[in-house]
Amino acid sequence: MGETIDTRWFEPARLNLLVGLLTFIAFLAINIRRAHASHEGLFIRPLAGLKALDEAIGRATEMGRPVLYLPGSGDMSEVGTLAAITISSRVARRVADLGCDLRVPCYDPVVAALIDGTTREAYREANRADSFRPGSVYYVSATQFAYVASVTGTMLRDRPAANIFMGSFYAESLFLAETGNLTGAIQIAGCDQVTQLPFFVCSCDYTLLGEELYAASAYLGREPNQLATIAAQDWAKALAAAAVVLALLLSAIGHPEFGQLLKTS
Amino acid sequence: MAAGRNGFWQRILGIDRRWIFLLVGIGTALPLIFPVNLPVAASPRVKAAYNAIEAVPEGSRVLMSLDYEPDIMAELQPMSIAVLRHCFRRHLTPIILTLYPAGPGLIERALAVASTAEGAKNYQDYVFLGYKSGNQAVVLGLGENIKGLFPKDFYGASTDSITLMRHVNSFTDFPLLIDLSGSTIADYYIRIGASRYHRPMILGATAVMATDYYPYLSSRQILGLIGGMKGAAEYERLMGIVGDARRGMDAQSLVHVIVVILVLLGNAALFATGGIKPRIGGGS
């Protein structure tokens, strides 16, 4: 009944994935050493959205209105949510320095617990632990449109001066961005869901496209190790592009088997 | 005169978005109340799905998995009704199940509409097994032991006692799989049902999702693809029936025309006033 019990210790069909993973880890190690070796640090092209982040928080502080940070409506299985958490700790640090009011309504309860921790830590590091307002990071509902109903209500009633959307957003992206646009807030978005990018591009002032969301936390931190991961990604991108071109050339002259190496079970 | 004209274009540029909302609301309601029944041409993908059901020998059973919840029923509920009616009309017996907790309520309504329209009866023309949690684990289980997964049907009858379920135990007992889904559940049926157990399969999906499944059609992993409300309308046309989808097509066309006209109007106003708004945003 059903296939026999599997007792193999390695899946040969996934060898190519293992090679890919080890290659990437090697790129990471090399670039970390490169980053520490070069004194002025690795070059990374500027991202307009992240420069605007500081201006937006500054403007909110001047106007005495809150900053709204939305970590996405993905759960922890979406890596975009992990990126949203790392970015939230940078944003919280800038907010703590300037002393303005931060609101972080969360879709996922685990994300709420994590960001509550990173925000308290940020205020402690800015040695303003006393001005942290418990409840500024709060769980709303792990139901997509109940979360949207509550957040749009907050947008219209508390009128935040800056709306920051970071993480995995789905169909509700347009609802949130259009409502925010209605209130006149400056809006900065970063999202890894390709189908939602057009809506953020149309309704926000700045949009970090796809992997720019993942580069953001390294940008804001500017630590050598973090910048090294971006360089490693670039090396992998160049390798991927070269592999595709090479495979196509080979198959054009009658050797399509190189392309088969990329097949996975 | 130029100032007057310029004033008009300025007002267009600065129009209150609630006028646009009103236009969209009217553009949706009017065609439902006064239908025009614009012709709907059936596309090859939907015809392929229709023909796949036509090709199933009369009297055999088909597995139907209806995986959607109320918030995306708009596109998939009319599709379920049309496909169910087609199965009943061809005297096929759909064995129906769902992997969504809130699915049963919708399926009961679809069954009520389809069975009254085609005169089908429970336990004679269809079996409704109800909801089972576990997503991929359930689809894997369908490959081995359906009655183990569903000891009772939705109405509480034990599946061993249902005559229609007698020779049914796994995917291999079905000449055709039908999955109408708004999520990655479609991938599980394609990977397990269609590929591993080599069952012919047709897929119904929301319009946004459908484009991601074109490759599976060209690789023949699925025989047909019904995409969104337009796909459901095309299926209704092939069935010669007028359901919610075909009634919705007039409203779709009108609202799309309204949006296109608004966009053209906005650009005309832009050129008339020569106004340049700051760029849209995006990377450096």
Next chain:
Amino acid sequence: MPALDTWVAALLTLCVFSFLYRDNPLYRFAEHLFVGASAGYLLAVQYQNVLRPNVIDKIGHGNLLPLVPLAMGILILGRMWERTSGMARWSLAFYVGIYSGIAVPSYLQAQIFAQLADAVKPFEPGWGAVNSGLVLLGFLSVLAYFYFSSPHGGIHGIAARVGIWFLMVAFGASFGYTVMARVSLLIARMQFLLRDWLHILPSV
């Protein structure tokens, strides 16, 4: 659906539509009702599908393994008090470790290798080669746009510019075909109001 349920659903539908005019007490009521009801529904579903079968029933039958996740869960509840909030870090670290560990190979397979395997399919014969060439050009130029380690200057700048054009066409395409999906949702709500509630439309 019985008449009372249809009336409640219809009135709540109108409460939400009122948001289009402006924020008002009706919308605010629907919003707060939805937050409460959906949070409650999730708690009940997780209890029925996870807590009862995988913890309570199993421990009831003498299987003590679920005591480990039960302990980790109680640590998370520790966040409610200042003194014990540090303990939750252990459970959260375990939780973050799980999903990071799952993400690495699955993104590698589904996002990267699956796309690369598609990208290396040989060129279509004849006129199809023009399309295949355009796909390759678009693929390489968009990758160039996302290249961080060098500024968008010289050849890299031109490639990035072409990449932006491909991105904008892709965004326009997915915006365009999403309109139909969203309008379908509104059509379904209108059909509910006009047929099931007001009985203006003929029943199906």
Next chain:
Amino acid sequence: MRFGPLVVTFLTGAVLIAIFFIPHHRAQETQSVILEWADIVYTFALVLGSISLWAMHQKKVQQKGEGWIYSVVTLVALLGVTAFGVIQGVEAGTVVGRIYNMVNAPLASTMFSLLAFFIASAAFRAFRARNVEATLLLVTAIVMMVGRVSVGEFVWKGFPPLTEWLLDVPNLAAKRAVAIGIGLGAISTALKIILGIDRSYLGRS
């Protein structure tokens, strides 16, 4: 106090990456046990979140804060649905099943349907031919909109095939590159957390 959890994240992450490459049934069983544990831990996080949600609204009601009457609605709904759901269950035929069809479902599908209005206002405001990029966005969106509706075919026979071409060539090329970029970004983010390069999630940036 912080080093311990980092080790937990590293070990859990490394074990799950390894299991992906080990088809041995004991490894696969370990993964399904770990995933079941994650679901249990999630449930407790949900309880924690719901308690903080309750506390927030209850405080507002006690202090008669602005809009406290609405918080009463949330409290009643939260308590009621949780109690009935836990005692009686949530399937069709139960009290919560009926509440779901009468309250949750219509609210969710109506909120979702508002997107039809917003997509129109966003298109009107954003699709302005101010530069090459914006024009490409605008023209492609209009072609897609017209080509996807039944009336489109009668305006010009070539619209539907043109929409197919737009999806099969430029849209596919761009999405493929973006997907690979996202994949690499996701892997490096997850690896940074597993290897402890990025510890900010534990509250230390």
